[in-house]
Amino acid sequence: MVSAQVTFSEISPSEFFYRNRDLAGFSNPARALYMAARELVENSLDACETAGILPEVHVRITPLDPKGESADPRAYVLRVQDNGLGIDPKHAPNAFARVFYGSKFKLRQARGMFGMGGTMAILYGQITTNKPVKITTSVDGKKLHSFSMLIDIQENKPIILSHETVEGDGSTGTSVEVTLQGDFLRASQKIADYFRQTALVNPFANITYIDPQGKPFFYFRGTEAMPSPPQETKPHPHGIDVEAMRRLLRQANEKTLQKLLVANFHRVGERTAQKFLEFARLDPQRDPKSLDNEEVVKLVGAIHKFDEFLAPDASCLSPLGEEILKAGVQKELQPEFLAIELRPPSAYSGFPFVIEVALAYGGKVLQEGKKLFRFANRIPLLYDEANDVAWKVLNEEIDWKNYKIPEHAPIAIITHVCSTKVPYKTVGKEYLADRPELERELKNAVREVLRQLKGHLSRKGSMEMVKRKLNIYGKYLPLIARFSQELAQAKRPPRYRTLIGEQQTSEQAAETAEKAAKLEQPEVETIVPSEKKQESEEIEEKQSTLEEFAS
Numbered sequence: 001m002v003s004a005q006v007t008f009s010e011i012s013p014s015e016f017f018y019r020n021r022d023l024a025g026f027s028n029p030a031r032a033l034y035m036a037a038r039e040l041v042e043n044s045l046d047a048c049e050t051a052g053i054l055p056e057v058h059v060r061i062t063p064l065d066p067k068g069e070s071a072d073p074r075a076y077v078l079r080v081q082d083n084g085l086g087i088d089p090k091h092a093p094n095a096f097a098r099v100f101y102g103s104k105f106k107l108r109q110a111r112g113m114f115g116m117g118g119t120m121a122i123l124y125g126q127i128t129t130n131k132p133v134k135i136t137t138s139v140d141g142k143k144l145h146s147f148s149m150l151i152d153i154q155e156n157k158p159i160i161l162s163h164e165t166v167e168g169d170g171s172t173g174t175s176v177e178v179t180l181q182g183d184f185l186r187a188s189q190k191i192a193d194y195f196r197q198t199a200l201v202n203p204f205a206n207i208t209y210i211d212p213q214g215k216p217f218f219y220f221r222g223t224e225a226m227p228s229p230p231q232e233t234k235p236h237p238h239g240i241d242v243e244a245m246r247r248l249l250r251q252a253n254e255k256t257l258q259k260l261l262v263a264n265f266h267r268v269g270e271r272t273a274q275k276f277l278e279f280a281r282l283d284p285q286r287d288p289k290s291l292d293n294e295e296v297v298k299l300v301g302a303i304h305k306f307d308e309f310l311a312p313d314a315s316c317l318s319p320l321g322e323e324i325l326k327a328g329v330q331k332e333l334q335p336e337f338l339a340i341e342l343r344p345p346s347a348y349s350g351f352p353f354v355i356e357v358a359l360a361y362g363g364k365v366l367q368e369g370k371k372l373f374r375f376a377n378r379i380p381l382l383y384d385e386a387n388d389v390a391w392k393v394l395n396e397e398i399d400w401k402n403y404k405i406p407e408h409a410p411i412a413i414i415t416h417v418c419s420t421k422v423p424y425k426t427v428g429k430e431y432l433a434d435r436p437e438l439e440r441e442l443k444n445a446v447r448e449v450l451r452q453l454k455g456h457l458s459r460k461g462s463m464e465m466v467k468r469k470l471n472i473y474g475k476y477l478p479l480i481a482r483f484s485q486e487l488a489q490a491k492r493p494p495r496y497r498t499l500i501g502e503q504q505t506s507e508q509a510a511e512t513a514e515k516a517a518k519l520e521q522p523e524v525e526t527i528v529p530s531e532k533k534q535e536s537e538e539i540e541e542k543q544s545t546l547e548e549f550a551s
Contacts, residue, residue, distance in 0.1 A: 012156035013099040017120060018127060024116065025428030026124045029073035031383075033182030034190045035428070036124065037061070039117030040080040040176050042379060045202060046111050047084030047174065049318075054224060055205035056083040059195075061212050064129075064179060073183040075129050076212065078121075081175035086139035089147075089163075096122055096135055096176070097151045097158030107420050108230040108316040111377050118176065123151055125180035132161055134177040141170040184212050190382055195219060196332060197373060197380035201320065201416065203328035222331035225324055233316035233420070234266040237276075237303045239350025245300050249288045258284035267310040276306050312352040314345035319354045319418045320378070329358050333412060336362030339452035341445040348437040353419035355438070357445035359411065361453055366410035370394070374431075375416040381430050388431035390415040393442045403454040411453075415442060 017024060026032040041057060048055035057080065064075035087095055094101045099116045122133045135147040148161040184191075188211070195209050199219035204226045207219040235244070254260040261273040268276075277284045280302035282295075291299065303309075320328075322340050329338055343355040360366060374381040374390050385391050394413060405411070423433040432438065485493040 012154060013116075014119075014123060014151055014153045014156040017099060017116070018123060018153050021120065021124060021127075023427045024120045025383075025426075025430065026120060029128075029181050029183035030186035030190075032124050032128075032180065033061070033076060033078070033184060033187045034194065034382075035117075036078055036121035036178065036180055036182075037080070037191055038194055038379075039121050040078070040178075041198065041207075042111040043118050043176075044080055044082030044084060044174070045198075045205065045378070047082055047086075048205075049226065050229060051085045052226065052229060053084060054221065054226065055202070055207075057081070057205060058208045060210040061182075061184065061191075063212050072185045073181050075131075075179055076182045076184065077177060077179050078125075078182075079175060079177045081173065083171065083173040086137045086172045086174055088139055089137065089145040089165075092135055092137055092145065092147060093149055093158035093160055096133065097149050098156055099123075107235060108232045109318050109377055109418055109420055110230075111379050119151070121180070122149075122176075122178050123153070125178040126151055127153075128181035129179045131179035133179075135174070136177075137174040138168045138172050141168045141172050144168040192217070193382055194380055197375070197382070198378075200328045200332040200373065200414070201325075201375045201378050201380065203324060203331055223324060223327040225327070227318040227320055227324060230318040231315045233312070234264060236266045236312045236347070236350035236352075237261075237268065237306075237309050238347075239421075240265075240300060240303060242297055242300050246293075246296055249291060249296065252288045255287060256285045257282060257288055260288045266312055272309065275308065276302070279306050312345075312347050312350065314352055314354055316420050317345070317352060317354050317418045319356055320416060325356055325358055325414075325416070329360050329414060333360045333365045334363045335360035335366065335412070337453065337456045339449040339456075341448040343441045343445050346437055346441055348423070348435045351419055351421040353417060353422075353438065353441075355441040355445050356416040356418070357442070357449055358414040359446075359449035359453055360414070361412075361456070362410050366412055368408040368410050370409075371412040373412060373414045375414070376422045376424070376429070376432060377418055378416070379429065381432075383428075383430040385431070387425065389434040389439055390432070390442055392434055393439060393446060397439070397443050398446055398450070400450075403450045405450070405453060405457065413446065413449075415445075 011019075021027070021032075025035040037059060041059060044057045045055050048057075059081075060077075060079045062077045062079075064077055096118055099119050101119075125131060125133065132148045132150050135149065136144060138144045144166050146162075146164045146166070148163075150159040150161065151157075152159050191209075191211075195207060195217060196219070199205070199207055203222040204224060205219070206221050209217045209219075211217070240248075248260070248264055252260050252264075254263055257277055258270065258273045261268050261276070262270055274284050280299060282299065282302075319342070322342060325340055326338065329335065337360070339359045341357045343357075345352055345354050347353065372385060372391060372394060374385065374388055381388065390413075417432060417438065422429075423435050423438065425431055425433050481493040484490075
């Protein structure tokens with residue numbers, strides 16, 4: 001019997017994703033075209049926001065052979081340009097042509113998590129069209145650096161075909177031009193949805209998108225306010241594991257365990273560190289490098305059991321806030337009613353997160369039925385909705401009957417999760433895991449905006465009922481007055497015309513207020529504005545007077 005010979009080999013990260021590109025969302029030509037556009041646009045937005053620059057992003061998708069008769073899937077040229085800070089030319093080749101190389105491996109909120117999205121778009125383009133990517137960037141506006149590159153898949157490094165430097169025009173930023181196989185016919189709706197939703201959650205950006213037919217779409221900014229940039233932070237103790245602790249101990253410069261905890265963990269002071277080490281039964285003055293493997297495991301286990309560490313703060317996060325979220329929803333959905341709920345910072349496994357939820361009702365854009373818009377770190381999530389924790393909350397955890405909302409009411413629920421580590425279930429970043437902490441905060445936020453909508457609909461129904469009653473009185477009051485005159489054998493009827501005049505004035509005022517309200521910003525709070533409250537009280541007072549007169 002001859003035994004088979006087993007061989008072992010190693011592959012690079014580029015090789016791994018070349019073989020398993022489905023994991024990153026590049027599963028077919030339609031989804032790959034959408035993913036490539038999304039990843040490059042996210043990089044551009046991050047490049048601007050990090051520097052506090054109002055983003056100007058231009059996107060164009062062009063058939064490689066515009067006059068050809070080939071049908072989809074076919075080769076397209078995707079070009080994305082921004083006005084960010086640009087990329088240092090010595091880092092540009094690796095930033096775009098090496099998997100797991102980038103500036104996002106820091107503990108702070110960012111759209112990207114793995115430093116591979118843009119590289120995957122370039123890698124997919126190379127393996128489907130064998131065309132090089134073209135990168136143009138300027139960090140000072142004086143010099144413009146242009147690279148033509150391929151990826152050495154086996155070695156996970158760039159192959160620079162050419163590098164040219166020319167005089168700049170004074171503007172900074174980066175443009176990426178990649179040729180890839182795509183199916184625009186099938187991807188067009190998702191790409192359009194992506195840009196609309198990106199404009200909703202990034203209302204401070206100007207975005208121009210030109211489709212393969214040359215049709216332009218403009219998404220103009222609705223506000224110049226930008227979220228506060230996130231600050232880099234230290235890891236929270238509850239987010240540490242054995243391997244991370246082992247690396248920390250190996251690289252430590254601190255001479256004692258107490259100083260190591262204070263220097264390397266978020267919101268851990270001298271007193272907290274000493275109290276914890278007493279809990280873990282370890283000497284605070286012990287040299288960190290002297291711990292053996294068993295003691296490292298014991299240390300990490302004690303960290304996870306110790307409940308007196310302070311919760312992480314939100315300085316490493318960059319939530320939208322009420323003003324920016326309101327501007328985005330108003331600009332894109334133009335609702336009749338808008339409610340916003342911002343939850344306080346929370347944490348899961350030591351990672352801080354913030355939940356923001358908005359509810360839009362009625363207006364010019366929304367169709368009948370419930371619509372869910374999901375976002376994570378300002379990224380629209382368009383696929384696998386039924387697997388997302390937000391879908392679970394809306395359809396399984398919320399009893400809609402409690403809020404007396406009509407079944408086919410035009411409603412949009414907007415959920416936004418900000419975190420240093422968004423709990424995506426896949427590398428493709430399309431849906432979030434149902435972490436209990438995340439689920440709880442989403443549920444509380446959704447319940448609050450639904451309570452506000454319930455109040456709005458209740459007030460709206462009451463006002464309509466009062467107006468209907470006033471219309472009835474206006475119709476029958478003259479008949480009642482004439483009958484009263486005949487019954488009392490009076491020379492003239494009661495003075496009802498004054499009441500009718502007041503009623504008409506009230507109705508006209510109500511119509512004027514209603515028209516004005518459509519031109520104003522939608523209601524955000526459940527509290528009735530003073531003008532509407534006064535109008536409601538006046539109508540109710542006239543209704544009472546008319547009822548007394550009729551009796």
